[in-house]
Amino acid sequence: MSARQLLGKVGLGFAVFVIVSPAILFFLWMASLSVKFEVDNAAYPPVFIPEHFAWKNYADVVASNRFLTYFRNSLVVTGAATLLAMLVGVPAGYGIARMAAHKSAVVILIARITPGLSYLIPLFLLFQWLGLLGTLWPQIIIHLVVTVPIVIWIMIGYFETTPIELEEAALIDGATRWQVFRHVALPIAKPGLAVAFILAVIFSWNNFVFGIVLAGRETRTLPVAVYNMISFDQLSWGPLAAAALIVTFPVLLLTMFAQRQIVAGLTAGAVKGG
Amino acid sequence: MSTLTEATSATASAEAAPGREWRPPSYWPFVIPALVVVLAIIVFPWLFTIWMSFNEWKVGSPTTFVGLANYVRLPNDPRFVEAVGHTVVYTALSVLLPVILGTFAAVVFHARFPFRGILRAIFIMPMMATPVAIALVWTMMFHPQLGVLNYLLSLVGIGPQLWVFHPATVIPSLVLVETWQWTPLVMLIVLGGIAALPTEPYESAQIDGAGIWQMFRYITLPLILPFVFIAAMIRTIDAVKSFDIIFAITQGGPGSASETINVYLYSVAFVYYDLGYGSAIAVIFFALIIVLAAVLLYLRQRTLWTEIGPGA
Numbered sequence: 001m002s003a004r005q006l007l008g009k010v011g012l013g014f015a016v017f018v019i020v021s022p023a024i025l026f027f028l029w030m031a032s033l034s035v036k037f038e039v040d041n042a043a044y045p046p047v048f049i050p051e052h053f054a055w056k057n058y059a060d061v062v063a064s065n066r067f068l069t070y071f072r073n074s075l076v077v078t079g080a081a082t083l084l085a086m087l088v089g090v091p092a093g094y095g096i097a098r099m100a101a102h103k104s105a106v107v108i109l110i111a112r113i114t115p116g117l118s119y120l121i122p123l124f125l126l127f128q129w130l131g132l133l134g135t136l137w138p139q140i141i142i143h144l145v146v147t148v149p150i151v152i153w154i155m156i157g158y159f160e161t162t163p164i165e166l167e168e169a170a171l172i173d174g175a176t177r178w179q180v181f182r183h184v185a186l187p188i189a190k191p192g193l194a195v196a197f198i199l200a201v202i203f204s205w206n207n208f209v210f211g212i213v214l215a216g217r218e219t220r221t222l223p224v225a226v227y228n229m230i231s232f233d234q235l236s237w238g239p240l241a242a243a244a245l246i247v248t249f250p251v252l253l254l255t256m257f258a259q260r261q262i263v264a265g266l267t268a269g270a271v272k273g274g
Numbered sequence: 275m276s277t278l279t280e281a282t283s284a285t286a287s288a289e290a291a292p293g294r295e296w297r298p299p300s301y302w303p304f305v306i307p308a309l310v311v312v313l314a315i316i317v318f319p320w321l322f323t324i325w326m327s328f329n330e331w332k333v334g335s336p337t338t339f340v341g342l343a344n345y346v347r348l349p350n351d352p353r354f355v356e357a358v359g360h361t362v363v364y365t366a367l368s369v370l371l372p373v374i375l376g377t378f379a380a381v382v383f384h385a386r387f388p389f390r391g392i393l394r395a396i397f398i399m400p401m402m403a404t405p406v407a408i409a410l411v412w413t414m415m416f417h418p419q420l421g422v423l424n425y426l427l428s429l430v431g432i433g434p435q436l437w438v439f440h441p442a443t444v445i446p447s448l449v450l451v452e453t454w455q456w457t458p459l460v461m462l463i464v465l466g467g468i469a470a471l472p473t474e475p476y477e478s479a480q481i482d483g484a485g486i487w488q489m490f491r492y493i494t495l496p497l498i499l500p501f502v503f504i505a506a507m508i509r510t511i512d513a514v515k516s517f518d519i520i521f522a523i524t525q526g527g528p529g530s531a532s533e534t535i536n537v538y539l540y541s542v543a544f545v546y547y548d549l550g551y552g553s554a555i556a557v558i559f560f561a562l563i564i565v566l567a568a569v570l571l572y573l574r575q576r577t578l579w580t581e582i583g584p585g586a
Binding site: 012013030042087096108110111114116124142152177202209222224227244263 | 300301302303304305307308309310311312315316317318319320322323326375378379382383385387391392393394395396397398399400402403404405406407408410411413414415419420422425454459462463466486511515517518521522536539540543544549552553556557559560563564567
C-alpha cells in the first residue's frame with residue numbers, strides 16, 4: 001500500500017511539474033533575455049544565465065526618449081478608466097441586484113462578448129468629430145468599454161450575496177436608499193470592490209487594441225509603445241525583453257499577491273452564468 | 275440558480291413589507307449614471323455600426339447610402355472567405371487544447387501538494403500578463419535561427435521549424451501561444467466545479483476498490499461536465515475574437531495565412547479606412563458571435579438536463 005502511495009506522490013509531482021513548467025520556463029526565459037547582451041542573445045546553443053549581466057538594458061528602456069511619458073499615459077488611462085467605472089458601476093451593480101433586474105445584466109453579458117474592434121469604428125469617428133484625438137480622453141473613454149461591464153458584473157454578483165435584512169432594518173428606521181447604500185451595503189461589499197477594482201485595473205492596463213487605433217505618438221500607452229518597438233528595432237532583443245517585462249511586471253506582481261481576488265472574480269461570471 | 279431565486283423573493287418581500295403608499299422605483303438613481311455610460315459607449319456604437327454598414331464610407335470622401343451592397347461584397351471577397359476559414363480552424367484548436375489540458379490541470383490542482391498556492395499563482399500568470407509583452411517574447415522564441423524553441427526541438431532530435439514564419443505552421447504555432455495563455459482559465463472554472471463535488475461517491479468507490487482513473491472516468495468527469503462545458507463556451511467566444519496575440523506576432527501573415535475575421539476587420543477599417551465595409555464585417559462578426567453563444571447556451575441547457583435529469 002505504501003509503495004502505491006509513493007507511486008501516487010511521484011505521479012502527482014510529475015503532473016504538477018508538467019503543468020506548471022511552461023509558465024515558469026517562459027517567464028524565466030523572458031527574464032533571461034532581458035538581462036543579456038546581444039552576443040548572448042544570439043548565441044547558439046542558447047545561454048540561460050549569462051556571464052555578464054546587461055542591466056543597462058533596463059536603464060536604456062527607462063532612459064529612452066518617451067518611456068516615462070508612455071508610463072504616465074498608462075497610469076492616467078488605467079487610473080481614470082477604473083475610477084470612473086467604479087463610480088458608475090458599483091451603484092449600478094447594487095441597483096440591478098436589488099431590483100433583481102436580471103434582464104439588464106444580459107446587456108452587460110453581450111458587451112462582454114462583443115469584439116473590442118467593433119466599438120472602435122464608431123467611437124473613432126465620434127472622437128474625430130469632437131476633436132479629441134491627440135489627447136488621452138479617447139482612450140480613457142473607450143477603456144470604459146472594458147472596465148464598466150467588469151465592475152457592474154462583479155458587483156451584481158457580490159451584492160446578491162450580501163444580506164438584505166440589515167438594509168431593510170435601516171430603511172424602516174428612516175434611512176434613505178442612498179444612506180443605506182453608503183453606510184450599510186458598501187462597507188459589507190469591500191471584498192467585492194477589491195475584486196472589481198483589481199480586475200478592471202489589469203484588463204485596462206493590458207489593453208492593446210484600442211491604443212493602436214486611437215493613440216498618437218504622444219498618447220501611447222505602454223502596450224502600444226512596446227508593440228511599436230518591435231517594428232523598429234527587431235534585432236536588439238535585450239532591451240525589447242526588458243521593456244516587455246517592465247510593462248507586464250505590475251500585473252504579475254498583482255497576480256501573485258491578489259490571487260484569491262482574481263480567481264474569485266474570474267470564476268464568478270463563469271459559474272454564476274447559468 | 276438558487277441565489278437568483280432567493281434574491282428575487284427577498285426583493286419582493288422588501289417591497290411588500292413597508293406597506294406604505296406605492297414607492298417609485300427608487301433604485302433607479304443608482305443605475306442611471308451607468309445606464310448613460312452604457313448607452314453612450316456600448317449601445318450607441320452598436321447602432322451606429324449597423325447604420326454605417328449600409329453606407330459607402332471612406333475617410334476623407336463623402337458618404338453615400340448603398341443599402342446592402344457592403345453585405346453583398348462579403349461572400350465575393352476571397353480574403354474575407356479565407357479569414358472565416360482561418361477563424362474556424364484557429365477557434366476549434368484553441369478551444370479543444372485548453373479544455374483538455376485545463377481539465378487535467380484542474381484535477382491535479384485539486385490534490386494537495388506543497389506550494390500549491392504559489393504554483394497556482396504562477397500557473398495563472400500567462401492569462402493575466404500583458405498580451406503584447408507575451409507576444410513579443412514568443413516572437414523571439416519562434417525565431418528560426420536564434421529562437422529557443424528550435425533548440426529545444428533539437429534536443430529531442432526534431433529538425434528546426436519555421437513556426438510563425440511559414441503559412442503551414444503559423445496557425446498551429448499561434449494556437450500554441452493561445453493554449454499556453456488560456457489553459458489556466460479553463461483550469462480555474464473546472465477547479466471551481468471539482469471543489470463543489472460531494473465526497474461520498476469517492477469514499478464508497480474507494481471501499482469498492484476503484485482506481486484513480488476509474489474514479490475520474492465514472493465519478494469526477496460526469497459531474498464536472500457542466501463546468502467543462504461552460505469553460506468551452508467562454509473559450510469559444512474568446513478564441514473567435516482573439517486579436518492581440520495574432521496581431522502582435524504575425525499581423526495576419528505570412529501573406530494572409532493567419533488572418534482571422536478580427537484581424538481582417540482591423541485592416542479594412544484602419545489600414546484601408548474603408549469604414550462602411552468594415553462596419554458590415556463588424557456586424558456579421560458580431561451576429562456570428564451572438565449566434566455561437568446562443569447555440570452553446572442551448573447545448574449547455576440540454577447537457578445539463580441529460581446529465582442531472584429533469585428532477586434537478
